[in-house]
Amino acid sequence: MATGTNSRDLAVPDGEFPFTWADFRQIAELVHSEAGIVLTETKVNLVYSRLAKRLRAIGLRTFREYCALIQGESGIDERQAMIAAMTTNVTRFFRESHHFDYLRSRVLPGLLEGARKGGKVRIWSAGCSSGEEAYSIALTILELEPGAADLDVRILASDIDPEMLRRGSTGIYAVRQMGDIPQELRRKWFTIVPGSGGAELEVSEDMHELVRFRELNLLREWPMRGKFDIIFCRNVMIYFDDETQNTVWGRFAGILHPGGTLCIGHSERISVGGHPYDLVGQTIYRRQGA
Ligand SMILES: C[S@@+](CC[C@H](N)C(=O)[O-])C[C@H]1O[C@@H](n2cnc3c(N)ncnc32)[C@H](O)[C@@H]1O
The missing domain is CATH 3.40.50.150 (Vaccinia Virus protein VP39)
Structure with missing residues (x-):
């Protein structure tokens, strides 16, 4: 667990990466302001599982580090990757024919x-x-x-x-x-x-x-x-x-x-x-x- 993180703050208790409600809120606000997508608290496990892949890919150990990255100036590319990870892309030919x-x-x-x-x-x-x-x-x-x-x-x-x-x-x-x-x-x-x-x-x-x-x-x-x-x-x-x-x-x-x-x-x-x-x-x- 990240230093200073209380287990009560964790949004996903048994995750590989510490993920607090504060992290969730920062991510949800950014996804909303960048892409218009609303992430309510019911989506917390979805957010965790989709973004855990990003943490693994870029070698971070906590969502706190991830939030610092996406809020920072050098985080433009990762912000885009995060939005892409949070979109639902389901589609098919002649859907709603x-x-x-x-x-x-x-x-x-x-x-x-x-x-x-x-x-x-x-x-x-x-x-x-x-x-x-x-x-x-x-x-x-x-x-x-x-x-x-x-x-x-x-x-x-x-x-x-x-x-x-x-x-x-x-x-x-x-x-x-x-x-x-x-x-x-x-x-x-x-x-x-x-x-x-x-x-x-x-x-x-x-x-x-x-x-x-x-x-x-x-x-x-x-x-x-x-x-x-x-x-x-x-x-x-x-x-x-x-x-x-x-x-x-x-x-x-x-x-x-x-x-x-x-x-x-x-x-x-x-x-x-x-x-x-x-x-x-x-x-x-x-x-x-x-
Ligand atoms: C579920 S798919 C719908 C695909 C297709 N229109 C259909 O009905 O089968 C939703 C798409 O909207 C895109 N999307 C989400 N937010 C967007 C935004 N702010 N601007 C443009 N595209 C966005 C996603 O990347 C995703 O590919």
Whole structure:
């Protein structure tokens, strides 16, 4: 136990590394201010187990030392690693498939018609994790317009976690993660990764071309200049407090074209009274003003 640490202060009594409630609070405050993610005391064991790996990796012996590191000027890289360790990256292809059905039948036909006449289509997968959401949108587009990569159609896939973005930009996925992609689409739009014995598939050049991965913290400045036709921000806000959620829903309204579409996660909700959206489907909103 660290010098001066009373066993009553310990948040995780039998851990390999001493972890006090004061350490927990410092970490929770930093994760909240940096990434908007709320860590209540019920998450104490999760915080311990995810960050114990970081302590081991960098050779520290106590969470007190770890807190000193992440609070200090030299701790920028470790702060980022800590945020990445605390994010939940669960995702899959065609998750909440009704959103893709809605795009296919109601939104994309008109947008692609405009793109064929020289217009542009901009889509944002905000909090894209390892890219399955953005590539599912790309697949939906390519099924409607196989030549989409040659049109001015682009999907921005952004996340706070650089490791997830790195994975997404490889475009390589294990076949066992692809259960939600119909066989026919797999054959058409993916190639077998050489040497993987068929266990891994890579997205086609056209899918690569449609999707651009960028690091972006939703709480900070957004560098994009143009507006979007569609935003997917699903299963990201559930980790944020109400005030942060409200701010981000408002900022999405500012960067969506009038009539643009916003798809959110199944357990998320926007109070439309306070924001310029109409609810047009299950967790699907349309920006007012078209
Ligand atoms: C559960 S995943 C959701 C992935 C995908 N949207 C889906 O629904 O399948 C949540 C993602 O949000 C990202 N995230 C969390 N806080 C963020 C923030 N402040 N800015 C940007 N991305 C953030 C995490 O890194 C994680 O990859």
